[in-house]
Amino acid sequence: MKKPFYMTQIALSKKVGWSEANGRWWIKYFSEFIPVKKDGRKKFFSDESFDVLSKIKFLSENGLTKNEILEIFKKSGIPKTEQETTDLITNNISFKYHDKEIANSLPAQKELLIPLLNVLRDKKPYTTTMINDGVIDQLGLSEEQLNITYSDGKEFIFANRMRSARYSLKKEDYIEEVSKYTYQITEEGLELLHDNSKEKEDEIEELEKVVDPFETIQEKVEEIESDLIKDLIDHLKQAHWRRLETIVVELLTSMGYGDGEVTKRTNDGGLDGIIKEDKLGLDNIYVQAKRWENTVGSPEVMGFSGALDAKGAKKGIFITTSNFSKAAEEYVERLVDVKKIVLIDGRKLAKLMIENNIGVSNKKKFVVKEVDFSYFEGE
The missing domain is CATH 1.10.1660 (Multidrug-efflux Transporter Regulator; Chain: A; Domain 2)
Incomplete structure (x- = not known):
């Protein structure tokens, strides 16, 4: 070799x-x-x-x-x-x-500003849904356009641009938020609608420079979490194999699946942990946790499935610090009527650890507050 x-x-x-x-x-x-x-x-x-x-x-x-x-x-x-x-x-x-x-x-954010003000030009309060619908009607946007998302699939592009347009108009006092998610045009907004084309273009150019700080914060938080996920995966790969087993059992227990324990090495049948879903252990979930560098294929998952059969078990969780092949995922899908096997790769494992505060601690906590409109209602 x-x-x-x-x-x-x-x-x-x-x-x-x-x-x-x-x-x-x-x-x-x-x-x-x-x-x-x-x-x-x-x-x-x-x-x-x-x-x-x-x-x-x-x-x-x-x-x-x-x-x-x-x-x-x-x-x-x-x-x-x-x-x-x-x-x-x-x-x-x-x-x-x-x-x-x-x-x-799709119209760019700057192309939404005047249509948005046109929806509000009657000086009546409009909810964000009503504003969006009014702009959609004005511009004749299709369902296909409205349903298109950013590459990560997390947010609709049109909705995001409308939110940014509302923020910039509010920031420059062309509209005001009169109650939660409800807006009304201001006198400045009405004046802008009556400006000539050149004046509108100049003001729209200035509005484009307005950045929503909350979006900036969200982007930075996502960046920090992405780095944290990578660091956690790296630490999991370096952890002693026995420590990894303890970590995953602790995680599953904290997620509320039942009382967990790491199996004894002498007679574990290739299984690393057991989660007892009930006090008497009548319904158990068996766990296998492996440090892996390469992609885990179907043969390894088949071996885990066989270990479950030896225990007469119908539920199992296979965890790896790397990832699973498509063939492995398809194999698990075919077993769904016979037994339930859940595959958790390194990235998902790290995310679950963050969500359940396993192996992480709060570095600093930021609280972003907003006006409580209901507080100011009544006599």
């Missing part, structure tokens, strides 16, 4: 065709998918690491964003062949361009 060849991060970056700084950034972002051998504080990478990073570079150079590549890897695993890699580009780019074409047909 050929002895594996290991290289430094600088050598790996150079071999892929990146500068050391650029390579370090990509390696860190996809750390959960890139095999690494650690010797103290030093990291060494193999030909398999080069293969994964080369595919990432190829996908990036052919139109996929880093987030899209990451989502593909989490959902389907790393493509094994050149043809699979090419197919990913073909399938995702055609869908992406379709979405991009629709997204480009």
